[in-house]
Amino acid sequence: MAGLAATFGSGAMTNSIQEFDDAEAFFVIGSNTTEQHPMIASRIIQAVRQKEAKLIVADPREIKLAKLATLHLKHKMGSDVALLNGLMHVILKEGWEDKEFIKDRTENFEPLKAVVAKYTPERVAEITGVDKDSLRKASEIYAKAKRSMIIYAMGITQHVAGTDNVKSCANLAMLTGHVGYPSTGVNPLRGQNNVQGACDMGALPNVYSGYQSVTDPKIREVFEKEWGVNDLNDKAGLTLTEMIDAAERGDIKALYVMGENPVVSDPDARHVSRALRKLDLLVVQDIFLTETARLAHVVLPAASFAEKMGTFTNTERRVQLSRQAIAPLGGTLPDWKIICEISSRVGYPMNYDSPIEILDEINRVTPSYAGITYSRLKGSWGLSWPCPNEDHPGTLFLHKDQFARGLGAFDAREYIPPAEVPDEEYPFTLITGRVGFQFHTGTMTRKISILEREAPNAVLEMNSKDARRLRVIDGSIVAVESRRGELHLPVQIKQDIPESVVFSTFHYSEKNINELTICAIDPVAKIPEFSCAVSIRRV
Amino acid sequence: MKRLKKENVLPFLKEMNKTEKVFCPQWVDDRDLLFIPLGEGEYKGDIGKTTISVKTLVFPQTEDIISFRGESISKIIDSSKKLLFGIRPCEMKAIQLTDRFMKRDDIADPHYLSKRKEMTTIVIACHEPPSDTCFCIDAGGMPYLENGYDVQLFDVGDFYIAIAGSERGEEILENKYFEQGIEEDREKLEEIKSKARHSQNNKPGLKNAIEILKEEKADEDFWERLADRCINCGGCVYVCPTCTCFNVYDIPSQGGYVRCRSWDACLHAGFTRETSGHNPRPTQGSRLARRHEHKLKFDIINFGESGCVGCGRCSDTCPVGLGAIEIIQELNKL
Numbered sequence: 080m081a082g083l084a085a086t087f088g089s090g091a092m093t094n095s096i097q098e099f100d101d102a103e104a105f106f107v108i109g110s111n112t113t114e115q116h117p118m119i120a121s122r123i124i125q126a127v128r129q130k131e132a133k134l135i136v137a138d139p140r141e142i143k144l145a146k147l148a149t150l151h152l153k154h155k156m157g158s159d160v161a162l163l164n165g166l167m168h169v170i171l172k173e174g175w176e177d178k179e180f181i182k183d184r185t186e187n188f189e190p191l192k193a194v195v196a197k198y199t200p201e202r203v204a205e206i207t208g209v210d211k212d213s214l215r216k217a218s219e220i221y222a223k224a225k226r227s228m229i230i231y232a233m234g235i236t237q238h239v240a241g242t243d244n245v246k247s248c249a250n251l252a253m254l255t256g257h258v259g260y261p262s263t264g265v266n267p268l269r270g271q272n273n274v275q276g277a278c279d280m281g282a283l284p285n286v287y288s289g290y291q292s293v294t295d296p297k298i299r300e301v302f303e304k305e306w307g308v309n310d311l312n313d314k315a316g317l318t319l320t321e322m323i324d325a326a327e328r329g330d331i332k333a334l335y336v337m338g339e340n341p342v343v344s345d346p347d348a349r350h351v352s353r354a355l356r357k358l359d360l361l362v363v364q365d366i367f368l369t370e371t372a373r374l375a376h377v378v379l380p381a382a383s384f385a386e387k388m389g390t391f392t393n394t395e396r397r398v399q400l401s402r403q404a405i406a407p408l409g410g411t412l413p414d415w416k417i418i419c420e421i422s423s424r425v426g427y428p429m430n431y432d433s434p435i436e437i438l439d440e441i442n443r444v445t446p447s448y449a450g451i452t453y454s455r456l457k458g459s460w461g462l463s464w465p466c467p468n469e470d471h472p473g474t475l476f477l478h479k480d481q482f483a484r485g486l487g488a489f490d491a492r493e494y495i496p497p498a499e500v501p502d503e504e505y506p507f508t509l510i511t512g513r514v515g516f517q518f519h520t521g522t523m524t525r526k527i528s529i530l531e532r533e534a535p536n537a538v539l540e541m542n543s544k545d546a547r548r549l550r551v552i553d554g555s556i557v558a559v560e561s562r563r564g565e566l567h568l569p570v571q572i573k574q575d576i577p578e579s580v581v582f583s584t585f586h587y588s589e590k591n592i593n594e595l596t597i598c599a600i601d602p603v604a605k606i607p608e609f610s611c612a613v614s615i616r617r618v
Numbered sequence: 619m620k621r622l623k624k625e626n627v628l629p630f631l632k633e634m635n636k637t638e639k640v641f642c643p644q645w646v647d648d649r650d651l652l653f654i655p656l657g658e659g660e661y662k663g664d665i666g667k668t669t670i671s672v673k674t675l676v677f678p679q680t681e682d683i684i685s686f687r688g689e690s691i692s693k694i695i696d697s698s699k700k701l702l703f704g705i706r707p708c709e710m711k712a713i714q715l716t717d718r719f720m721k722r723d724d725i726a727d728p729h730y731l732s733k734r735k736e737m738t739t740i741v742i743a744c745h746e747p748p749s750d751t752c753f754c755i756d757a758g759g760m761p762y763l764e765n766g767y768d769v770q771l772f773d774v775g776d777f778y779i780a781i782a783g784s785e786r787g788e789e790i791l792e793n794k795y796f797e798q799g800i801e802e803d804r805e806k807l808e809e810i811k812s813k814a815r816h817s818q819n820n821k822p823g824l825k826n827a828i829e830i831l832k833e834e835k836a837d838e839d840f841w842e843r844l845a846d847r848c849i850n851c852g853g854c855v856y857v858c859p860t861c862t863c864f865n866v867y868d869i870p871s872q873g874g875y876v877r878c879r880s881w882d883a884c885l886h887a888g889f890t891r892e893t894s895g896h897n898p899r900p901t902q903g904s905r906l907a908r909r910h911e912h913k914l915k916f917d918i919i920n921f922g923e924s925g926c927v928g929c930g931r932c933s934d935t936c937p938v939g940l941g942a943i944e945i946i947q948e949l950n951k952l
Contacts, residue, residue, distance in 0.1 A: 117849035121938035124847050528867055532888030
């Protein structure tokens with residue numbers, strides 16, 4: 080998000096989901112789309128098959144989309160910036176860039192040119208493992224198609240170079256003029272149904288709703304007036320990973336966690352538990368007693384989506400109304416009511432009647448949500464922001480005619496290697512991810528028998544050659560060890576994974592893969608890398 | 619032959635609701651048309667096509683079937699009286715097909731049959747297709763029924779022409795809200811039927827698809843290619859009026875346990891996976907093939923009739939365009 084905000088001025092999908100149907104070329108990097116965003120993947124597949132759209136997949140694994148791809152670039156783990164710079168190198172060398180777009184709509188082009196000049200196909204091949212011809216072909220497909228889309232997900236953001244990766248995607252799109260038109264743009268696929276909404280509402284350390292900075296006095300004034308207070312804090316807060324570190328150091332005394340299970344979802348899980356145990360007060364608000372809630376001093380039982388009304392904002396910036404289906408069970412309350420109660424008890428009375436009244440306030444203080452009112456949502460399938468007034472139809476694609484920040488800013492990045500690369504002691508790279516049947520730490524999906532039946536336990540996916548070398552077969556138990564922990568997992572032999580790379584999921588708290596992963600963070604977005612070096616032995 | 623004025627439908631249903639639970643299509647939040655107990659939504663006269671078929675009332679999404687505690691075990695049977703008003707002919711036909719399956723001598727299903735026995739069925743024939751995805755005629759059916767219902771109603775504008783199809787149906791027509799019809803109604807009825815027979819433009823070609831499957835023209839590649847898009851949500855199965863796969867599990871209850879069953883789907887890998895880990899239907903393509911071959915091939919062998927009634931619900935529901943209509947169209951390209 081930080082990467083796109085810096086280059087384009089807005090950290091969200093530039094296009095809407097329906098526009099995938101008409102793209103001419105897709106460049107999918109760091110997204111196992113069929114597993115994680117199957118509805119979008121289905122559109123990509125249809126566009127490729129029925130409209131002969133070209134598909135480039137950049138992924139170390141032979142994911143399902145790779146089988147349908149025009150071209151599959153199996154670049155090495157963590158070499159994304161080098162690959163993207165390599166593509167730009169070829170595009171500039173061949174003169175496939177969009178000169179007019181660069182001149183009229185962007186700035187800082189010269190520094191980019193200087194950086195990508197260093198990424199010759201030979202050097203890129205060395206870093207990424209992608210050969211010269213494939214690099215050229217990919218550059219040509221992406222640059223020459225009229226409507227090209229870049230699609231990415233956590234596969235490129237969860238790296239120490241996560242922000243660099245995103246900026247490089249933005250650079251590539253601007254270089255070729257592939258942003259600001261229908262079916263043309265840069266599309267980060269969000270990992271949860273409302274993660275876009277949470278960010279939009281300012282559930283970030285540095286902004287109010289609608290990405291309005293807490294350091295801007297004019298913006299603070301708007302919120303001070305709305306809330307009837309003075310002197311709102313003008314400093315950005317801490318990110319999640321920073322909070323955990325601060326808790327461990329003793330700098331944070333109390334933590335209030337809502338709908339999150341960091342003991343299982345965050346890297347270096349033992350470190351997370353250790354840090355949380357040091358707190359004077361841990362409050363966890365969730366619909367189930369999660370692993371994190373078990374460590375809490377106070378647990379606040381919240382109502383589920385079916386027991387409350389409100390809105391969700393999905394990956395295409397579409398705000399949709401969610402209606403209450405049943406009354407809250409067993410003494411639970413909707414999150415908003417819990418927050419109002421707590422706020423009132425600590426001295427700031429909050430007296431909203433309903434989520435509708437809260438949405439009214441959002442409309443008043445959030446320019447991009449100003450026109451997304453309850454009465455409009457009630458009669459529609461939702462509205463995509465920016466939607467500045469009640470007559471505005473919502474926005475299908477962003478940055479038409481001009482970028483949200485005015486001119487698009489090229490931000491040239493250099494390749495940096497991953498934090499922890501395999502060595503003699505830990506010769507494998509462990510990557511983590513999800514399967515389609517389980518959601519995150521499984522607090523909800525693992526309670527559903529049919530989903531649990533589809534994906535009942537954690538496995539370690541491994542290439543057959545590695546399996547032969549380790550003398551293990553499907554189902555053999557192996558010990559996976561990193562510098563932070565050890566876990567015993569059954570092997571699942573897969574053809575779609577490269578040698579020396581293993582894959583597992585973080586859904587299973589009884590086999591918490593995050594006890595092994597690394598908490599090396601991206602310096603800008605503070606997103607952790609997760610991937611790490613491991614050793615594997617038969618047990 | 620009798621008449622039921624449309625303005626009398628609600629009073630009639632309300633009266634019936636005093637002695638048996640009445641279900642009919644009602645709108646919830648102006649968004650969803652559901653077959654639910656009278657009063658739980660808004661009845662607007664427009665029967666339409668409900669998102670989930672009436673199957674849910676004879677074969678609920680989840681039901682308790684056995685309770686056990688210590689030595690005692692008891693069957694849980696629901697034999698409450700229900701009146702279902704506004705069933706579509708295709709749904710009724712689906713129930714008839716399901717009856718045959720659930721009544722097979724060796725494995726009669728008491729939970730289904732008890733509900734079925736106490737159910738009064740009032741079908742409303744479709745004078746025009748309730749949606750673009752309807753294809754009952756192409757599927758070998760008709761937008762009205764010849765038999766197998768208690769009462770069938772035909773829409774004539776201000777009123778329905780009512781025909782009894784059983785003794786129970788004759789009883790219903792004795793209700794005060796049903797008025798004596800006139801001789802011209804007979805003509806009108808034929809007129810409506812004839813119009814209804816020609817009312818559907820949606821003709822995916824089910825008969826030909828059946829032949830193609832019989833000739834084994836659809837190979838593994840064909841199904842795998844389609845399955846690339848299948849997201850394995852099971853939606854097509856759940857909304858299908860003839861799908862009856864279920865999963866069984868026990869949950870603790872009052873010091874004992876209750877055995878429940880819930881809808882399941884043959885599209886899920888776990889449905890056919892064996893304890894050893896081996897799966898006779900190992901790929902999504904093989905499971906998709908299984909589902910459609912069951913309806914369009916094996917049902918014909920076992921029961922002499924296809925298991926697809928052409929209601930189009932799977933095509934309405936599938937988020938990636940892989941309902942029966944699309945599958946039939948793809949088969950016809952072979």
